[in-house]
Amino acid sequence: MKWEDEGIVLSVKPFGEKGYLVCLMTKDHGRVMGWLKSASTRIKAVLQPGIRVQAHWQARLEEQLGGWRLEPLGGSVAALFTKPLSLSALLSATALCEVMLPEREPHASVYTSLLALIRTLGEDAWGQGYFDFECALLGAAGFRLHLSSCAVTGARENLFYVSPRSGKAVCQTEGALYHDKLLMFPSFLQEGRTPCPKDLLGALDLTEYFIERYILPHGGYGLPAARVRLKEDLRQHRM
Structure with a gap:
């Protein structure tokens, strides 16, 4: 049994x-763990989270x-070592893939x-890409957020809340009576601007709620330390 893929x-x-x-996140085979018998100096230099590789997998039996x-x-990803916040985001993203996605x-x-x-982490405006990644990960794990329009009226303006049960956006007028029971909608999505660290913290509170409530309990995992560290780094960065 053998196959080839990028990862x-x-x-x-x-x-x-x-x-x-x-452990690789591959394009066509999902998250796959494998044994690398030995590694040349050239390969050792790139064996770090975030590096893209061409992978050849082989076993006698598929399982x-x-x-x-x-x-x-x-x-x-060497340039990220001078950008601690970007590096923190990378390690958080790769750790989440490992605990949220079933293998293969x-x-x-x-x-x-x-x-x-990964392609945007060398720039300053990577916050939107990180939020999009966590939304994609949630969807793949079985819980998709619906943030493009109000679940009650269908309106695309004045979105202010998110339902903690359905993951659907709710406009301010419809959700005002239930303010204390609803989650906050990431304002940068409505305003079409690049999120600052404070914005991203709020957005990560939103995705974290659904990750911890609906995804992680089924796998018996807690929130990865790298994801917790990313929020701590964002808090320090905005001070």
């Missing part, structure tokens, strides 16, 4: 004397762990969204 490194852990357990042969596809279940939308996010 993004999610995590790398030592395995045996010279090997590694490498086995399988072995990797990896080839870097170019690109680097294709989710092309998540791969595309993660790749788009």
Whole structure:
């Protein structure tokens, strides 16, 4: 049993004397764990979260762990080491993929969204891409947010709340009576502007509510430490 696909490194852990357990988010095969028997100096240099690789997977049986042969596809996340907040976002995104997605279940939308996010992390305006990524991840995991129009009136203006039960947007006039029971709609989406750290914190509170309530309990996981750290970093950055 063998296949070839492109993928993004999610995590790398030592395995045996010279090997590694490498988890990839692949384009056509979803999240896949495999064993890299050994790695050349060139490959070791790119075995880090966020790196895009061409992956060759092989095993005797489909349900086995399988072995990797990896080839870097170019690109680097080295520049993010001078951008701590961007690096924090990358580590949060890759950690969420590991705990929210079942193994070997294709989710092309998540791969595309993660790749788009990584390509913007070197810039300052990556907040929208990160929020879009978490929304795509929620949808792939089974809970899709509906933020384009009001669930009650169908209006696309004056969106102010989000229903904690349905994940649907609600306009201010319709939701005012239930203010204390509703979640806040990310204002930057309505205003069409780049989110600042404060905006992104509010947006992550929204996605976090649904991740913790509807997704993580089914897998027996808690919110990854890297995701918690991202919010802490955003709080410090806005001070």
